[in-house]
Amino acid sequence: MIRLGVPSKGRLMDKTVAWFGERGIGLRRAGSERDYAAVAEGIDGLELILLSAGEIPRELAAGRLHLGVTGSDLVHEKVPLWELRLTELAPMGFGRADLVVAVPQAWVDVDTLDDLDAAAAAFRHRHGHRLRIATKYHRLVREFLREHGVADYALVDSQGATEGTVGAETAEAIADITSTGETLRANGLKILADGMIHSSQATLWQSRTADWTDEGRRTLKELVTRLGVQ
Ligand SMILES: Nc1ncnc2c1ncn2[C@@H]1O[C@H](COP(=O)(O)OP(=O)(O)OP(=O)(O)O)[C@@H](O)[C@H]1O
Numbered sequence: 001m002i003r004l005g006v007p008s009k010g011r012l013m014d015k016t017v018a019w020f021g022e023r024g025i026g027l028r029r030a031g032s033e034r035d036y037a038a039v040a041e042g043i044d045g046l047e048l049i050l051l052s053a054g055e056i057p058r059e060l061a062a063g064r065l066h067l068g069v070t071g072s073d074l075v076h077e078k079v080p081l082w083e084l085r086l087t088e089l090a091p092m093g094f095g096r097a098d099l100v101v102a103v104p105q106a107w108v109d110v111d112t113l114d115d116l117d118a119a120a121a122a123f124r125h126r127h128g129h130r131l132r133i134a135t136k137y138h139r140l141v142r143e144f145l146r147e148h149g150v151a152d153y154a155l156v157d158s159q160g161a162t163e164g165t166v167g168a169e170t171a172e173a174i175a176d177i178t179s180t181g182e183t184l185r186a187n188g189l190k191i192l193a194d195g196m197i198h199s200s201q202a203t204l205w206q207s208r209t210a211d212w213t214d215e216g217r218r219t220l221k222e223l224v225t226r227l228g229v230q
């Protein structure tokens with residue numbers, strides 16, 4: 001059996017089930033809404049595992065899942081050198097969200113990363129500590145800011161309601177996922193013109209580290225053909 005990991009709830013789960021369903025593969029819970037046991041119908045040799053979207057990257061990288069559906073932001077954030085351990089089989093066209101850097105709208109002189117760098121230096125000079133950027137995407141944000149020459153900042157961890165940290169005065173800026181932009185606007189924040197870190201969508205991934213038997217490869221080949229992804 002090859003193991004396919006699918007988000008266990010919420011927007012990604014429903015759309016994943018619909019995406020496979022449109023391609024003739026039924027994914028469904030074995031029992032009630034709260035039961036996380038699940039089955040894949042319409043193809044032999046495929047075991048369905050329901051997991052938090054945030055845990056799927058790690059399980060794929062460790063080879064405990066052969067295949068998995070999760071956002072590209074989560075894979076890029078959670079799996080160092082992900083290209084060595086995972087292959088992207090198919091972008092799925094939903095779950096789109098942009099990881100962006102945003103600052104208070106009131107910072108009228110700060111519209112770009114260069115402006116942010118200058119503001120960060122001034123901030124440190126004035127306050128004696130670094131400008132704080134709240135995020136849960138530590139790896140992606142550090143890499144991006146390093147590549148763009150922004151140095152004088154400190155990351156603060158925020159695992160939810162990140163846009164609220166500026167109003168709560170636990171950070172001066174944020175890096176978070178946005179889709180409609182409403183949460184940013186409601187919290188008086190604006191995206192930097194060159195502040196797009198990653199454009200994410202739900203993606204079907206293959207693990208390169210999982211144990212691929214001949215039978216497993218045959219199942220994969222059939223699945224890929226059925227899904228029309230390669
Ligand atoms: N508006 C949005 N807000 C947050 N995430 C979104 C949005 N639109 C799409 N996504 C994507 O959904 C994924 C996160 O899904 P979800 O929040 O269900 O996972 P999770 O962090 O594992 O949650 P949980 O731990 O509650 O299961 C990410 O890939 C993210 O990019």
Ligand SMILES: O=P(O)(O)OC[C@H]1O[C@H](OP(=O)(O)OP(=O)(O)O)[C@H](O)[C@@H]1O
Pocket residue numbers: 159160161162163176177178179180181182183184
């Ligand atoms: O651009 P928008 O359409 O307003 O959506 C973006 C918001 O949605 C997500 O939060 P979610 O509700 O998933 O909760 P979280 O704070 O736990 O991430 C995300 O973290 C943003 O806060």
